[in-house]
Amino acid sequence: MAHGISHARQIEFWIARISDLPALPDVVHQTIKVVNNPNSSIRQISETLSQDPSLSTRVLRLANSSYYAIPGGAASIERAVTALGIDTVSQMVFTAAVFSQFDLQSKEPFDVRSFWKHSLGVAVASETIASEIGFRDTAMIYLAGLVHDIGKIAHFQIAKDEWLTVCEHAKRNNLTALESEKELGIVTHDHLGYELVRQWNLPLLIQEVVRSHHDPGIFSGATQINVNPQAVGIVYLANLLTHSLKFGSSGHVTVRNPSKEIVKRILGNEAALLHVARSTRTALQRTIPLFESMFDSPSSASA
Ligand SMILES: [Fe+2]
Ligand SMILES: [Fe+2]
Numbered sequence: 001m002a003h004g005i006s007h008a009r010q011i012e013f014w015i016a017r018i019s020d021l022p023a024l025p026d027v028v029h030q031t032i033k034v035v036n037n038p039n040s041s042i043r044q045i046s047e048t049l050s051q052d053p054s055l056s057t058r059v060l061r062l063a064n065s066s067y068y069a070i071p072g073g074a075a076s077i078e079r080a081v082t083a084l085g086i087d088t089v090s091q092m093v094f095t096a097a098v099f100s101q102f103d104l105q106s107k108e109p110f111d112v113r114s115f116w117k118h119s120l121g122v123a124v125a126s127e128t129i130a131s132e133i134g135f136r137d138t139a140m141i142y143l144a145g146l147v148h149d150i151g152k153i154a155h156f157q158i159a160k161d162e163w164l165t166v167c168e169h170a171k172r173n174n175l176t177a178l179e180s181e182k183e184l185g186i187v188t189h190d191h192l193g194y195e196l197v198r199q200w201n202l203p204l205l206i207q208e209v210v211r212s213h214h215d216p217g218i219f220s221g222a223t224q225i226n227v228n229p230q231a232v233g234i235v236y237l238a239n240l241l242t243h244s245l246k247f248g249s250s251g252h253v254t255v256r257n258p259s260k261e262i263v264k265r266i267l268g269n270e271a272a273l274l275h276v277a278r279s280t281r282t283a284l285q286r287t288i289p290l291f292e293s294m295f296d297s298p299s300s301a302s303a
Contacts (some may be wrong), residue, residue: 014187018154021154028097030048032090035087042089063084067286067290087138114250115153117248121287123143124284128283129234129280147197148210151188152193162186169183190214205227208231212232234266237267247284
């Protein structure tokens with residue numbers, strides 16, 4: 001569908017396909033409300049989760065991974081919240097919910113497991129950078145990192161062969177996925193992901209991150225000015241760091257260096273990048289058991 005079709009027609013085609021994808025479980029929206037309102041109670045999350053046993057099971061599986069090491073384990077969502085706090089359990093809800101939207105088998109050269117490892121890595125790296133620079137909205141920045149490349153998996157689900165062509169072309173020509181999409185004249189994953197998270201009704205901060213994670217517009221003079229430039233810059237850096245630390249992969253191996261200007265704007269000075277890279281590497285190493293628990297069989301969740 002890429003060749004000989006106008007850009008406007010392509011976008012029309014993709015918006016129609018995106019609207020066929022399933023909506024996010026309601027508990028994600030409930031959780032976002034709870035995270036954004038310090039006066040609300042975890043009971044809202046627990047009640048909504050109880051209506052969705054498969055998601056509850058997935059959340060408890062994550063809570064019981066050795067990553068969190070809850071003494072005696074967590075048999076209920078309430079117990080997990082008491083032990084780990086609302087923000088952490090919210091992140092598990094996001095991870096379990098987003099991950100379960102796309103139940104796909106890998107197909108050469110696109111490795112779905114490695115894609116999710118990259119996505120989880122960028123979520124954790126974004127949270128790490130956010131805490132280094134005092135960006136307070138950690139649950140939202142985690143979710144933004146988690147879904148930054150959601151357009152890729154959506155593309156794979158909707159038009160598998162075309163997405164595999166993007167990956168092949170990137171591999172053969174040492175390009176990033178974005179460069180490959182542009183060279184082939186195919187809709188880019190930042191655009192596609194933006195349409196999906198808009199359809200999912202995720203907050204503006206998430207929409208802006210997904211749309212601009214390769215081009216933090218406000219810094220580069222692009223026409224789209226973001227309301228949350230710091231969040232966009234954090235995920236931009238987290239993505240490049242996660243690639244350079246080779247934590248997972250998202251359809252390509254070629255990595256570009258971050259813009260010096262953005263490093264300075266987000267971290268204060270260029271030298272800080274080394275420090276942030278070190279903390280990110282440590283955080284990613286710690287994340288491996290969490291990632292592995294995402295792929296456990298459901299029967300292992302009841303511990
Ligand atoms: Fe991307
Ligand atoms: Fe990425």
